[in-house]
Amino acid sequence: MVGCIFFCIFAPEQSNLLTLGTMKKNLIHTFMRSLSAKLSLWVVLFVSILFAATFSLMFYHARQIVRAESIGKAEDLLDKFGIAVINKLHEKEVVTRQTHWWVEQNLNDTVEIGNYIRKILDNEPHIVGIAAAFKHGLYPDRKDNDYMIYYHRHKGSVVRSDSFAHASYLHQQWYEEPVARNKMMWSEPYEDYRTDDEPIITYSIPLIKDGEVVGVYGVDISIYWLSQTIQAQRPMPSMRGAVVTHTGAFVIHSDTSYLRPRAMFRLMEAHPENEYNYTAYKMLNGESGISFLNIYGSTHLVAYKPIESKQYDIVVFCPENDIMGHYNYMISLMAVVVLLALVAIMVFCWVFIHRELHPLHVLEQSARMIKNGHYYTPIKASKRRDEVGSLTNSFIAMRQGIREHLANIAGNKHKLVEQNKQLSAAHDRIEEANKVKSDFLQNVSDQMIEPVNEISRLVTEVRKHHTEMSQEQIVQLANEVDAHTQTVTNLLTKVLEVSTKKQEGEA
DSSP states (O other): OHHHHHHHHHHHHHHHHHHHHHHHHHHHHHHHHOHHHHHHHHHHHHHHHHHHHHHHHHHHHHHHHHHHHHHHHHHHHHHHHHHHHHHHHHHHHHHHHHHHHHHHHTTTOHHHHHHHHHHHHHHOTTEEEEEEEEOTTSSTTSSSSOOEEEEEEETTEEEEESOBTTBOGGGSHHHHHHHHHTOOEEOOOOTTOEETTEEEEEEEEEEEETTEEEEEEEEEEEHHHHHHHHHHTOSSTTOEEEEEETTSOEEEOSSGGGOSTTHHHHHHHHOOOHHHHHHHHHHHTTOOEEEEEEETTEEEEEEEEEOTTSSEEEEEEEEHHHHHHHHHHHHHHHHHHHHHHHHHHHHHHHHHHHHHTHHHHHHHHHHHHHHTTOOOOOOOOOOOOSHHHHHHHHHHHHHHHHHHHHHHHHHHHHHHHHHHHHHHHHHHHHHHHHHHHHHHHHHHHHHHHHHHHHHHHHHHHHHHHTTTSOHHHHHHHHHHHHHHHHHHHHHHHHHHHHHHHHHHHHO
16 A cells, blocks of 8 residues: 555656656757758857957957056056145145245244134144244244244144144154254054044144244145045945055045054065065055055055155055956857857757758658658659759659569569569469379289280290191281280380370470
């Protein structure tokens, strides 16, 4: 019972599997025996090789062109980003130079300088601090001989401080280098250079009096604000930009946690691969270039170059798919087009070749039927003038000749059968006649035995007793011998007649 239930449950499925397997095997067998399928496969194989070679060469050159175009696009993005950075820095440089002139002209009135700086902060919300730091001993009346007027923002208010970063400004980079080099410049971001708890950079301009540098006028901006402002102006949403100093500090970065000194080196430690270090050192050396780096798990195109007249390098990096997306899309599209083209070619070749070779298929079926003895199945004559048409008509002519030959053979066979019947009947009659003749000869031979024996007896008796016999007895015996001889002669004459007739009949 359990076996019956198991068979009822699984037998249909097994039957379907066997049916599918049989159909698949028959389909493959039919496909392998099909000349049109084989020709189509060879055509598609040749076309595939041709397509592969052609498109490989085309894609290779297209990739080179698209790569060059992508590099040009990256350089264009770099230029646009650089323009945004330079413009934003230039805005603050203009403000600094315009206000610096007034401070430099009023060095003798420190109270007015303080009031002026405070007014500037009230009118410029993006400036977080302004300092006027003077050379040691410039104002002798000051107790410590060091004097700095520094107004900055603190928790929404503008306040004044006499120091910056809890150290003497005389040894801070934003003051020391402009004095030493007598040059206006942007400072490096340092960990303790913070205003209102935001990291800052300072644009510093030397203060000149009587041809001598007597101090520095500096305007502070938040690098948080600068980074966010520049990132908002990036040309592409997926693009990221950065500005890094030659000492490895980021001034602009999409991740504000990197806006600190030597952040570049921490990135290099996080990515110890040679390609990262090589690219990073090229940036730090103020070189220009383009690299492809794996960032955030995907390939990014990184372009970098220095900003003229500044100690900064600008960097842009964006996903390779955004730069070369149209190329990758073109590859996918062309792959689909090629696949559809091959399928279309396969179908076209199959249909066309099958149509062109259909007469051959008909001939093959007709040949199989002829092989099985069906010689009278009708075949339609072909009107084509090519080899297939010629072969079809030749096959029809050949089959017609075979049919005529078979008809002749059938007629001759019928004649032979009739002749054989006649010969058999004649042979039977001859056999019967020969039997009759044999019986006749046997009968004649039997009839000749008695006269011959009697002649032999009489001759023997005469030979033994002729001396004792009279003339009358001898004459009587001679007459008897003559009579028996005549009987034998008559019998021999009949035998000769029958033999002569038999020979004539056989001839």
